[in-house]
Amino acid sequence: MWKTWFILTFITVQTSTQQLGTGCPSGFVKYNGNQKCYGFVASQTTWASALEYCSIVGGTLPQITDANIQAFLEAQISSRYKESNYVISTENNYHYHYIMDNGIDVRGQTSITFEVMACNDAHIALSKDKGVDSRDTYEIVIGGWGDHQSVIRDCKQCAHMDTNVQQQHPIDCQNYSSFWVSWTNNVIKVGKGNDVGKQTFLTWNDTAPHDVNYVAFSTGFGATGKWKVKRGNYNPGLFWIGASDLASEGNWLWLPSKQKFSYSNWAPTEPDNINYYEHCALIDLHRGYKWRDDNCEERRNFICETIPNDEGNEVIG
Structure with missing residues (x-):
């Protein structure tokens, strides 16, 4: 179709x-x-x-x-x-903010790049429906557990599908760090920088995949955050x-x-x-x-x- x-x-x-x-x-x-x-x-x-x-x-x-x-x-x-820039603030309450509410529509897309400034626990949700408590949500944590560990989960607070404990301090309290997330061909990937597909540090091949129609950001566990998203017509x-x-x-x-x-x-x-x-x-x-x-x-x-x-x-x- x-x-x-x-x-x-x-x-x-x-x-x-x-x-x-x-x-x-x-x-x-x-x-x-x-x-x-x-x-x-x-x-x-x-x-x-x-x-x-x-x-x-x-x-x-x-x-x-x-x-x-x-x-x-x-x-x-x-x-x-043509490119637009969006800034999203997240509080220390582990509450997800959908970027769709800022006019950023990812339906039909397969990746997103962003910058985040936070001391720890930058969370990204990739959801089929608007509501991260549903099972059809991938949850990514960058710099969790005191900014020492990053993971992909198959739902909010669920089992870790891939874990990176070697990359310490991937995010920063005072400076923005750039990342990308992609969801192509049932594979969820996370990497550093703005080049999608490069510097990958998390990968998971989901054997029972779901669509990604919504992306949301969150911080918590002692951290607030600021997120920058650039969206172009290409x-x-x-x-x-x-x-x-x-x-x-x-x-x-x-x-x-x-x-x-x-x-x-x-x-x-x-x-x-x-x-x-x-x-x-x-x-x-x-x-x-x-x-x-x-x-x-x-x-x-x-x-x-x-x-x-x-x-x-x-x-x-």
């Missing part, structure tokens, strides 16, 4: 009409340097599904073969990206491109053409193939539009590349 909805939405919004004077699908922009059209999709999906969706409009994921194309894509993402701000080394580790090619790289724009230390699962490339808005590798099964934003149809695009759908 989700896949059908996504395809219909993508076709309706992006390709229902031709963009006059360009030969590009509606919502796409033409780059004259290589006579291609590019569309920027805010919805999230896996690398393979993104490739499939782009094929619906007669295209593929982009092949960035020189610095001019890279600069063009950067400028287009930058001109479209979330998580990671855009699949057409590069992969799935066929041969370290041998990056543009797919489906199998063209070798003549240009690259990797971020420092990338590609790093963390946990041997990262075989698809993306543009990371939060790292200066540099490229990095990622798990192909993660759900990300993406870009489609098509050839202009000078005779006029056929209306699809």
